[in-house]
Amino acid sequence: MQKEKNCIVLNKVNKFFGEKQVLKDIDLTVPYGSIYGLLGPSGCGKTTTVKIMAGISESSSGDTFVLGEKMPQLALMNQIGYMAQSDALYTAISAAENLEFFAALYGMSKQEIKKRSMEVMELVNLGEDLQKPVSAYSGGMKRRLSLAMSILHNPKVLILDEPTVGIDPLLRKDIWNELYKMSENGVTILVTTHVMDEAEKCHQLAMMRRGVLIAQGTPRELQQNIGAGSIEEAFIYYGGDSHED
């Protein structure tokens, strides 16, 4: 069964906002332990798709399974890490307090919270800024803190909506190395991106356009299928490079 081999399965998922259909019959499978990229022009439905996967939003019809369970599923929430496009941070308090707050929601112990907070903050190069109020963070620092928060509880599934926007290339490389390590340890990672060199780093890619999944495969397959010289060329061929809105 698809559900057993794959960590994330979407079967004929549709989503309407009022009269407007923003997802059309999305069929998608993400194998366990893979890094799967969702690529497409602005407004094509990437965020809507990942919110359904994360259990934050419900589809209008169709089924979504994560770790073999039908979504949305409250009991799965502490096995999923989700990083939204806009940072969900409390700016009046410190990064440490933000981490503590979320960790407590996940039921982590005080000792665990302290150890893990330091670990994740060092990972995103914010080890020195743990006690600073978030209001004093730059945009890029807030993104990195959001990423740290999404992996704080060692989730089995990590869903990242444009995680490296505003992050410099060097740190972006470090973050990708960390994502590879996590995937080698069995974590399944779903990442949305506009950045072509990031798309190439994914094990598998899905390209979306106007709510439809138009192509799926490895970055190499997507290029070879149409004789494209780069993933950027494939993206332009499959999806067009113009914005939808």
Ligand SMILES: Nc1ncnc2c1ncn2[C@@H]1O[C@H](COP(=O)(O)OP(=O)(O)OP(=O)(O)O)[C@@H](O)[C@H]1O
């Ligand atoms: N709550 C909402 N109510 C009405 N329309 C919505 C809502 N959320 C999203 N949409 C619409 O659904 C479509 C898909 O939006 P979505 O945010 O999923 O796109 P996206 O591919 O993630 O875009 P971007 O790359 O710019 O973030 C857009 O046309 C958007 O305007």
